[in-house]
Amino acid sequence: MYDLVLKGGKICTAHDSYFADIGVVDGKIIEITNCIDFSNAREVVDAAGLLVLPGVWHTHCHFRDPGVTNKEDFESGSKLAAAGGITFVIDMTNNEPAPATVETFLDKKKNAESKSHVDFGLYGAGLHPDQVKSLFDLGAIGIKVFNTRHPKDVYPYISTLGVVDHGVLYEIFEETAKTGLVCAVHHDDSDWVKRMVYRDYIDKGNINAAAYVDAFAKGYMYGHGMVSGLASSLYLAKIAGVRLYVLHVGVMPDGAYDLIDFAKSSGQPVYAELEACSFLIDRAMAEKLGPRTYVHGRNIPRARDALNNGPCDVLVLEHAPHHKDEVAKGWDDNFGAPLGVIGAQEFFPMMLNEVNNGTLTLERLIYLTSENPSKIFGIYPRKGIIAVGSDADFTIVDMNREHVLSSEESLSRSGWTSFDGVKVKGMPVFTVVRGNVVMEKGVVKGARGFGKMISPKKQ
Helix, strand or coil: CCCEEEECCEEECCCCEEECEEEEECCEEEEEECCCCCCCCCCEEECCCCEEEECEEEEEECCCCCCCCCCCCHHHHHHHHHHCCEEEEEECCCCCCCCCCHHHHHHHHHHHHCCCCCEEEEEEECCCHHHHHHHHHCCCCEEEEECCCCCCCCCCCCHHHECCCHHHHHHHHHHHHHHCCEEEEECCCHHHHHHHHHHHCHHHCCCCHHHHHHHHHHCCCCCHHHHHHHHHHHHHHHHHCCEEEEEEECCCCCHHHHHHHHHHHCCCCEEEEEECHHHHCCHHHHHHHHHHCCCCCCCHHHHHHHHHHCCEEEEECCEECCCHHHHHHHHCCCCCCCCCECCHHHHHHHHHHHHHHCCCCHHHHHHHHHHHHHHHCCCCCCCCCCCCCCECCEEEEEEEEEEECCCCCCCCCCCCCCCCCCEEEEEEEEEEECCEEEEECCEECCCCCCCCECCCCCC
């Protein structure tokens, strides 16, 4: 007896597409064929006219749990991910307390496992070099380092989590290299950023949302300091032998692409996580959004080229929520307001819209959001592929369904989305995690606590 049969859909992968039925038992794919007898299946999903994709990953979530759960928590964050067709999420480390030790990592894992609607990975916080091996042993999916501090030490950049001493950063690289995990880094040159921002904006009283957009465009906020930090980090990572996972590609100026291209061409194990905001939000949209985005596309044609031709390895639309009342203060002082963007629920619909618009192929999208991240983080072929023996994770989509994204339908505790009013064509209609339908036609059905923490294969 099958637990689940997907009937009549078109299976699409990063490499090919074909019509077939899929049979699932105990959360695993056991059969892919054209003629499954589903009469004895416990559940059947009629996928006729739909595309069946490998379960989609979202690798850059800030679910704020534990800590400031008025913004988000693991239940609401994983629920909105499921609503958006996401089967697997990776959560970041700027929690209170951060998962930097055995005790705090285990506490976060226990909390997440009691709440999550989808499977997940947890970064260990790269703060203490002597804790890296323990975090690896506990199942961390990678080590995350905040090589940055906000100019005014505003949350979510927790000052005690910033690793701005490059000696400590190098030692974290050394210890991470021994484990084989990726070390994911938010790069910066915090002293340069602080000096420039205070000199040209804060000290002159130019602190409103328009001033922030200008500072971003000038490369002061999330700009040249990040590229400077990346340049140093790439060299330290090379001599440490660590697999470096570069966050916020596309947020940084074009020099970041050049540095990553050069490192890759020399054989260095470097991975680029491209932010979709780099081609979805232009400056005019950012000025309208004000404090509801911290980023806009600096060079949209270059971002699209990175998306389609490299160096992009993974694609995300960062989910970094803050409560709407906190964000509203940014209209008057956006250098003192919490900075972020909301996008996990909207991410995949917007990418399907890109496919329908002809700016991205479906095969490339699947590669960047499923197959390749699962390989980079050491979970392939358990996930990231539709194959016999793999987890039965599927994102089933209707490429013809049209929808208008809205803050009203957002499941985020923050009460808003950066993409309110955006029209899309192409929507996920079923989210299936380990053979369980956790979302059907926009309604999240999965149980709180169903999701499991998944750890990399230990080589």
